[in-house]
Amino acid sequence: MSVRPKVREDHPFLLSTAPVSRAQSRAASGVLGLLGAAMLVTVPFAQVPIDNSQVLVPAYAIAVFIVDLITAALLLAMYSVQRSRAVLALAIGYLFSGAMVLPWALTFPGVAQSLGLPEAGLQTTAAIATLRRLGFPLLVLAYALMKETDPDPQHALESERRVIAGTVAAVIAIVGGLTWLVLTSEDALPRFMQDENRVTAHWRYVPVSAMALCGAGLFALWVRRRCVLDIWLMVVLCTLLIEIILLAYLSSGRLSIGWWAGRLFGVVSASIVLVVLLAETMTLYARLARSILAERRARETRLTALGALSATIAHEINQPLASMVTNANAGLRWLGRPDPDLAEVRAALERIVDDGHRSASVIEGIRAMFKKGTQERVCVNVNDLVTDIIRRDLSEAKLGRITMQTDLDPHLPAVTGNPVQLQQVISNLVANAIDALSNVTDRERLLRVRSSQSDADHVLVSVEDSGTGLDPALRERIFEPFQTTKTDGMGMGLMFCRSVIEAHGGRIWVMDNAPNGAIFRFTLPSAEELMSLTGEATP
């Protein structure tokens, strides 16, 4: 069976996976319209210079820096949940853009002077601006191109913390390196500026290539637009386009009204994704809280239903049982009389026989009820089941600060069985382990699922946790019904696991984990083994 659902289905509530609603599209077009109109309004004044306004450059830079950094942090958080390399690329884009704005502002003519720093070369600022202006759309384009091929499950299990730390370090190193390069090789830089505020003919290649990159990004996003993030990134790229047009074609060089308007558009474009991310996060958070509530209610209903069911079963079995006891007592008393009444004894015994049959049929009925649809047996790859469950429980484990590890034997033979039931068994064991880890505070919360071939024809699966472990007295009875260590448990889960595993011809047991916790293990006969045992061909 196929156990590789699209990741999209696993995280339907993330901004990078949530489908676009009509309202979202309308809002995006609205914002775009407003920005376009704002650009047109500035056109008549674009050439007017604002003298000595370079003192505002650091303020502008700090705003862009902070907004970009927060956006990058949010995107990295999104990456850690979704493990999408495309989102990582986008985060790098924002990080890069945010980090590059600092050297840009510090080397801006007049700024370094006012801050008491040595004045940089004439071409430095323009070179940094070029890198920044080309780097960001390039990474957005990378996002658009990578988002369809995301991600692979193996990749999903490696530590996202390491990836994020590596990424941040790399971006800082690159920005630092580029800045150093630009600062030290002033003479090798292309001549973009003829004086502090006016550009040379060389410069015109920069906005053209930046616009080309934006256009390519827009095209790629348009073709592959799937999620809310895509739509707003298109708005961002459009804003960037407007910014470039204002800066390069409408303004009369640095520090004119058109140039400042372009800068303003830069801040707006940097903020758009941040605002959308925050707004969406709040909405999704509220939705999540609601669905958790609903889930809890459903669970309570299920527990109540289970309680009612077991009460009914108890009554159905107890009735013939009570009758048998009373009939046997009556029979004994008829026998114990001075003149034993054998006819009465016989009648009592016959009623006992009837009661025995009656209770057997009650039990048969219950079994039939639970057996419905469990006959279906197919070839199952246990590793697929484990991977599936781990992926599904990943976010819950992450919430509980639990490290999940798998150690799966790639050459594991297939088993024959009911995939749904086997999946429930593994899922039960993993859920138990997560519960057991939830009150561990003094050590790492570790959950490991292993699969291996225990002997020539058996598959062994173990679920190990570093939780509190099991009371030895309870360990003997843990698989019996109504045995539970949880305050709200029914004590049905492990009983279910055992009955499923045994019905599949396997065995389940529990042992202590060293130094802490418990290990639940079960074996299943491999498909070939089962075939030779039953002498039947499996489908």
Next chain:
Amino acid sequence: MSTDRPLVIIVDDDPSMRMSIESLLRSVGHAVQSFASTQEFMQGAQLDAPGCLVLDIRLPGRSGLEFQRELASREVELPIVFITGHGDVPMSVAAMKAGAIEFLTKPFRDQDLLDAVHRGLELDSQRRSEAAMLAELSQRRETLTPREREVMALVVAGRLNKQIAAELDLSEATVKVHRAQVMRKMEAKSLPDLVRFADSLALDTTRS
């Protein structure tokens, strides 16, 4: 079946359970009658016959507890032994408060049921003999003349003949004659006997 032999009545909808209890009670010599429902019981049973009721609490239609209340409202004072499939504490408390003899959880020990039934029958017969005695006493009192009743009231209040004579404005000899008549008609052998009779009658009048 003679009317003074106490009857144990079983109401349980489960036929096998009903027959088993019936058999058990018969094996120790009880007269038994059983019904599958409370409706059948109301139609078929002699409600005022001496006996005891074994009632399943989980019955189709009406619960055993409701039925207990209905019997009480009809002034049927049959002692009730409840049996139940699930030992529900609040339910058993309610049943016991409403005057049940015992509350047994299935499967119960046979001796527990027999003891409870025995206790119920004893209670019933005691109640019946008390009621019979009371009826007898009030009948006897009916035969007293008004003057004799006045004398009796003062006698049981502990007054001496002389005091009674003074109070009722009679001669002491007349009081003595009335007093002898009272003792004879009430069939009291001694003064304490008479006081006891008067107490029972007074208790009865305050209760009703």
